[in-house]
Amino acid sequence: MTSPPARPPAEPDIAPVPDRAGHFGEFGGLFAPESLMAALEQLAKEYEAARHDPRFRAELDELLRDYASRPTRVTEAKRFGAEHAGGCRVLLKREDLAHTGSHKINNVLGQVLLTKRMGKARVIAETGAGQHGVATATACALLGLECAVYMGEEDTRRQALNVSRMRMLGAEVISVTAGTRTLKDAMNEAFRDWVTTVDYTHYCIGSVGGPHPFPMMVRDFQRIIGVEAREQVLSLTGRLPDAVVACVGGGSNAIGVFHAFIPDGGVRLVGCEAGGDGDAPGRNAATLTYGSTGVLHGMRTYVLQDDEGQTLDTHSISAGLDYPGVGPEHSWLKDTGRAEYRSVSDTEAMEGFAALCRTEGIIPAIESAHALAGAMRVGRELGPDGLILVNLSGRGDKDVATASAWFGV
Amino acid sequence: MTNSAVTTAFAKAAAQNRAALVGYLPAGFPDKDTGIKAALAMARAGADVIEVGLPYSDPLMDGPVIADAVYRSLKGGTRVKDVLDTVAAISSAGTAALVMTYWNPVDHYGVAAFARDLASAGGSGLITPDLTPEESGDWPRVSDEYHLDRVYLVAPSSPQARIAAITRLCRGFVYAASLMGITGTRDSVSASAVGLVARTREYTTLPVAVGLGVSTPEQAHEVAAFADGVIVGSAFVRRLAAAPTPQDGVAAVRELTEALAVGVRRG
Ligand SMILES: Cc1ncc(COP(=O)(O)O)c(C=O)c1O
Numbered sequence: 001m002t003s004p005p006a007r008p009p010a011e012p013d014i015a016p017v018p019d020r021a022g023h024f025g026e027f028g029g030l031f032a033p034e035s036l037m038a039a040l041e042q043l044a045k046e047y048e049a050a051r052h053d054p055r056f057r058a059e060l061d062e063l064l065r066d067y068a069s070r071p072t073r074v075t076e077a078k079r080f081g082a083e084h085a086g087g088c089r090v091l092l093k094r095e096d097l098a099h100t101g102s103h104k105i106n107n108v109l110g111q112v113l114l115t116k117r118m119g120k121a122r123v124i125a126e127t128g129a130g131q132h133g134v135a136t137a138t139a140c141a142l143l144g145l146e147c148a149v150y151m152g153e154e155d156t157r158r159q160a161l162n163v164s165r166m167r168m169l170g171a172e173v174i175s176v177t178a179g180t181r182t183l184k185d186a187m188n189e190a191f192r193d194w195v196t197t198v199d200y201t202h203y204c205i206g207s208v209g210g211p212h213p214f215p216m217m218v219r220d221f222q223r224i225i226g227v228e229a230r231e232q233v234l235s236l237t238g239r240l241p242d243a244v245v246a247c248v249g250g251g252s253n254a255i256g257v258f259h260a261f262i263p264d265g266g267v268r269l270v271g272c273e274a275g276g277d278g279d280a281p282g283r284n285a286a287t288l289t290y291g292s293t294g295v296l297h298g299m300r301t302y303v304l305q306d307d308e309g310q311t312l313d314t315h316s317i318s319a320g321l322d323y324p325g326v327g328p329e330h331s332w333l334k335d336t337g338r339a340e341y342r343s344v345s346d347t348e349a350m351e352g353f354a355a356l357c358r359t360e361g362i363i364p365a366i367e368s369a370h371a372l373a374g375a376m377r378v379g380r381e382l383g384p385d386g387l388i389l390v391n392l393s394g395r396g397d398k399d400v401a402t403a404s405a406w407f408g409v
Numbered sequence: 410m411t412n413s414a415v416t417t418a419f420a421k422a423a424a425q426n427r428a429a430l431v432g433y434l435p436a437g438f439p440d441k442d443t444g445i446k447a448a449l450a451m452a453r454a455g456a457d458v459i460e461v462g463l464p465y466s467d468p469l470m471d472g473p474v475i476a477d478a479v480y481r482s483l484k485g486g487t488r489v490k491d492v493l494d495t496v497a498a499i500s501s502a503g504t505a506a507l508v509m510t511y512w513n514p515v516d517h518y519g520v521a522a523f524a525r526d527l528a529s530a531g532g533s534g535l536i537t538p539d540l541t542p543e544e545s546g547d548w549p550r551v552s553d554e555y556h557l558d559r560v561y562l563v564a565p566s567s568p569q570a571r572i573a574a575i576t577r578l579c580r581g582f583v584y585a586a587s588l589m590g591i592t593g594t595r596d597s598v599s600a601s602a603v604g605l606v607a608r609t610r611e612y613t614t615l616p617v618a619v620g621l622g623v624s625t626p627e628q629a630h631e632v633a634a635f636a637d638g639v640i641v642g643s644a645f646v647r648r649l650a651a652a653p654t655p656q657d658g659v660a661a662v663r664e665l666t667e668a669l670a671v672g673v674r675r676g
Contacts (some may be wrong), residue, residue, distance in 0.1 A: 021543060029543070029544050030541060030543060030544060031512055031539050031540065031541065031544055032539060032541065033469075033470050033538055033539055033562070033564070034538075034541070034561070034562045034563060034564040034566075034567055034571070034575070034586065035562075035564040035565075035566055035586060035589050035590075037541065037564075037566070037567065037571060038564075038566040038567065038568060038571075039566070041568075178476065178480070179466070179480075184467065188467055188468075188469045191469040192469060192470075192472070192591050195469075195470070195589060195590055195591055196589060196590040196591065198566070198589060199589070294513050294516060294517055295512050295513040295516055295539075296467065296513065297467070297469075298539075300544075303513070305513070305517065307517075308488055308489055308514060308517060308518070309465075309513045309514040309515075309516065309517025309518065310465065310466040310483065310514070311466040311467055311513075
């Protein structure tokens, strides 16, 4: 197979989509209580100003480099590729090596600097796996801001390590007992807090969802993953990958790694959703696979919902993917055909988890294990000539209890 | 175009030198029949307009009292049809009924189909707490077609330009959220309500009703001094939730309505 000619790194204008009101085609937009509209308008304005302010850029770049350890490395997973991915060459973008252990820090540093810029003293966040909560608590400790994190009770149990980390870092962790006690319910509760405290509080949404400008802004803060990775893959291999694979919860690590590759028509973009333990309603969180268009958490996007527009319960072994919506840009990428989305079951994800542990000596987050399982499938399809970039979005320390129970070790 | 039942109800209250009393109940709580009985009791005891809540799985503008009630209503199997039946029962008893709903259930049903079915149930229109004028899509046109009211919210944080745009789109009345927050009872009426109502009146001659946190006759009286309508929700729902039997719940709703109906009188 001949390599496609290497092109210079893509640096498209980062706003061909969305439009000024936050629409990615028919998706996105802004469905929010009027009480929040002034704050959302302020945020959009401040973000636009900050984006063009060299001092803001410099401060963020310095934090990303010196505090979060960027750029993260791209390393080859030789044994994993040979033994589990059909002999395909597999490269890992090591977001697990960023400070706090996942990609979430990229977005948080940007939003927390914006919080300071807006003169707000308090930050709230929702978290599923706890990685976004830990990143938010970390950045708030660093910059001297008050921090409260909403987390579903079920998730506080299965991601207990991260609850301790957040508390250690000085954040208040609020356990949410509504609904299925997972990410969606934590987000509802964070919105309720925000409506009441918006004068002095910034809501640091952890993924590329929510009302405009969040999907665009979080995408912009996360796209550094793909910008770095594209160059790193080119310099390591002299060519672009055949496929870029990432897990999709709300979709921030996936958009982050996809975005710089969107103009590269020959590169397949593959998002891996949580297939849970079946395709029946309530048994998975594969929104783009089983969902339909609706409005949830301030955005128009694919939603897992019943025949009357009530949000369905979800299930995933991974707390970070256990969410019935998805960022609107993914809905748009799906409908335009530029990206493809696959459902990866709990069982497949845990196979990916075990495979990486045993062949590479890396314990991945169970979220990221969905991407690894997806790469195993894509690798077998591509064969030994293929080249895959996998976004290893986080490390798995938080998941050892779940994994031990799963494997019975 | 003829006036809607809501417009007529506000005009009647104004002619009697009082604010209109607007009561909220979620459909299907604690069950469909009791919900309807409570709404009818409310109407007979002096409520001018009734907001029928369409239970939604993610009520992020609601505090625990209403959130728990709609959760139980959904668990009990409430569907859009039950909401429309509740509306029909109220409107055929001669009281104006609006549906209060988050946008997704309407979006999913289809805006035009929802408007058609709401109109044929005798409903007066929709109150839409998470719909912005910007995202309203076909709703303004379709509601014109079916002569339905469009009630959007203004908030203490709304800049003048937004109040202007929102009130331009409203019909029936304007819902002024008294405070920055979610539904639930409060000890006192927020000081921001007076200013918000005054700012809203700069842009519209529609009635302005104040809601969020109003629960007692004293608070209703205070609000009636500067607003055209007083909206009470959580206080009713809490009484229904706390009642030992459905009959007790309906009686408690009736008693509170009677007291509030005295409260909304001016002077
Ligand atoms: C390591 C890791 N990867 C992925 C995700 C999913 O989020 P997103 O889809 O926004 O990247 C999470 C969320 O908690 C996470 O912790």
